[in-house]
Amino acid sequence: xxxxxxxxxxxxxxxxxxxxxxxxxxxxxxxxxxxxxxxxxxxxxxxxxxxxxxxxxxxxxxxxxxxxxxxxxxxxxxxxxxxxxxxxxxxxxxxxxxxxxxxxxxxxxxxxxxxxxxxxxxxxxxxxxxxxxxxxxxxxxxxxxxxxxxxxxxxxxxxxxxxxxxxxxxxxxxxxxxxxxxxxxxxxxxxxxxxxxxxxxxxxxxxxxxxxxxxxxxxxxxxxxxxxxxxxxxxxxxxxxxxxxxxxxxxxxxxxxxxxxxxxxxxxxxxxxxxxxxxxxxxxxxxxxxxxxxxxxxxxxxxxxxxxxxxxxxxxxxxxxxxxxxxxxxxxxxxxxxxxxxxxxxxxxxxxxxxxxxxxxxxxxxx
Amino acid sequence: xxxxxxxxxxxxxxxxxxxxxxxxxxxxxxxxxxxxxxxxxxxxxxxxxxxxxxxxxxxxxxxxxxxxxxxxxxxxxxxxxxxxxxxxxxxxxxxxxxxxxxxxxxxxxxxxxxxxxxxxxxxxxxxxxxxxxxx
Numbered sequence: 388x389x390x391x392x393x394x395x396x397x398x399x400x401x402x403x404x405x406x407x408x409x410x411x412x413x414x415x416x417x418x419x420x421x422x423x424x425x426x427x428x429x430x431x432x433x434x435x436x437x438x439x440x441x442x443x444x445x446x447x448x449x450x451x452x453x454x455x456x457x458x459x460x461x462x463x464x465x466x467x468x469x470x471x472x473x474x475x476x477x478x479x480x481x482x483x484x485x486x487x488x489x490x491x492x493x494x495x496x497x498x499x500x501x502x503x504x505x506x507x508x509x510x511x512x513x514x515x516x517x518x519x520x521x522x523x524x525x526x527x528x529x530x531x532x533x534x535x536x537x538x539x540x541x542x543x544x545x546x547x548x549x550x551x552x553x554x555x556x557x558x559x560x561x562x563x564x565x566x567x568x569x570x571x572x573x574x575x576x577x578x579x580x581x582x583x584x585x586x587x588x589x590x591x592x593x594x595x596x597x598x599x600x601x602x603x604x605x606x607x608x609x610x611x612x613x614x615x616x617x618x619x620x621x622x623x624x625x626x627x628x629x630x631x632x633x634x635x636x637x638x639x640x641x642x643x644x645x646x647x648x649x650x651x652x653x654x655x656x657x658x659x660x661x662x663x664x665x666x667x668x669x670x671x672x673x674x675x676x677x678x679x680x681x682x683x684x685x686x687x688x689x690x691x692x693x694x695x696x697x698x699x700x701x702x703x704x705x706x707x708x709x710x711x712x713x714x715x716x717x718x719x720x721x722x723x724x725x726x727x728x729x730x731x732x733x734x735x736x737x738x739x740x741x742x743x744x745x746x747x748x749x750x751x752x753x754x
Numbered sequence: 755x756x757x758x759x760x761x762x763x764x765x766x767x768x769x770x771x772x773x774x775x776x777x778x779x780x781x782x783x784x785x786x787x788x789x790x791x792x793x794x795x796x797x798x799x800x801x802x803x804x805x806x807x808x809x810x811x812x813x814x815x816x817x818x819x820x821x822x823x824x825x826x827x828x829x830x831x832x833x834x835x836x837x838x839x840x841x842x843x844x845x846x847x848x849x850x851x852x853x854x855x856x857x858x859x860x861x862x863x864x865x866x867x868x869x870x871x872x873x874x875x876x877x878x879x880x881x882x883x884x885x886x887x888x889x
């Protein structure tokens with residue numbers, strides 16, 4: 388699945404998959420080392436030129452543009468300058484009546500030097516770009532996590548502060564009802580209490596997102612969690628002509644809270660079902676490699692409407708929803724994010740509008 | 755320990771930093787108790803309890819305390835109080851109790867009541883704690 392999500396969360400590990408030999412070379416080939424390297428090559432060519440009896444001005448004539456090309460680290464500029472220099476040298480040498488060996492040496496030397504320089508520059512540029520991309524991704528992730536953390540703290544604070552006044556409102560309504568025999572008073576206080584129950588539910592979710600609700604942890608088998616969540620939602624899926632297919636391998640254990648992890652998974656599966664008209668939701672529990680480390684993963688992949696790239700960076704924000712009014716509170720993914728963060732994990736998203744989305748919950752594996 | 759005393763002969767100690775919340779608890783069940791005392795923070799609650807110890811009424815106190823309060827929280831005070839009176843009935847009110855809070859409350863023999871609670875639930879819990887066996 389094409390990844391419109393690369394701008395978003397994790398995936399840094401993909402770019403960082405181990406390539407030790409190349410990485411060592413690229414690590415050595417830095418912006419600082421490329422210029423001395425080019426200078427060394429130029430000296431070697433110069434010495435060779437002197438050895439083959441070519442006069443110094445000619446050597447300088449073709450070495451200078453190549454050195455400049457290297458300095459400016461531009462492949463196109465380097466190529467044109469090299470061609471120009473090589474042609475000039477070849478022409479002037481022929482006019483001077485130099486030996487064929489000397490001419491060949493100069494032409495090959497100039498071409499070799501150019502190729503070496505552009506190869507080096509190319510590698511260096513790719514390396515720098517990769518590093519910059521990784522850094523940008525890491526900064527984006529940090530910023531995103533930081534934003535969600537601030538929202539979480541704020542949400543938890545607000546939720547906590549609202550608890551007491553809500554309780555007082557509910558209590559007053561109840562006391563009013565107790566003191567009155569008027570049916571209208573009873574009806575209205577009942578409405579107050581119902582609304583307070585709704586607000587309380589939202590507050591509970593906000594607190595879950597802010598993960599200020601310390602819970603007990605134990606060894607959890609993700610296969611059992613996935614089986615429970617999938618079985619629970621089969622009938623919901625069937626109503627929409629959707630099948631939830633579960634793929635399990637060997638037992639995969641993590642340290643966590645089974646109830647919370649099941650909540651995360653059921654959130655993801657419900658979202659997948661809601662994103663589709665019909666088709667299959669794939670749920671898989673597997674062990675994968677992330678940055679050279681084995682991690683436990685639960686994947687939920689749908690063939691639904693996908694997520695617009697503009698929405699990707701906001702899907703974990705509390706109250707952000709693209710569902711219709713009354714269909715979603717916009718807290719499901721926020722709560723899931725909070726829970727997974729609390730478990731030391733992350734949620735990865737890959738989505739292509741019109742094709743579907745794949746959410747992967749990544750958790751530290753318990754060996 | 756079994757409590758056989760009626761709440762009429764008992765004292766209700768309400769500790770909460772919200773005056774409205776104290777009012778609510780008092781309004782809901784205060785009339786069942788011989789005396790109702792309020793404390794606005796953990797420190798005040800502790801001194802209220804200590805004073806009752808001097809007047810030898812400590813056994814008669816039913817404590818209803820909020821968890822999060824200035825100076826000392828409800829669990830701090832209950833922890834200190836339990837060392838002196840391991841069986842005094844206590845109810846801990848908290849917005850959304852974590853597992854750790856529930857565990858600690860259980861150790862201290864306090865009943866946890868999470869906000870928002872109904873007055874009916876509050877009355878039941880206080881009556882049970884006052885009359886019944888220590889939890």
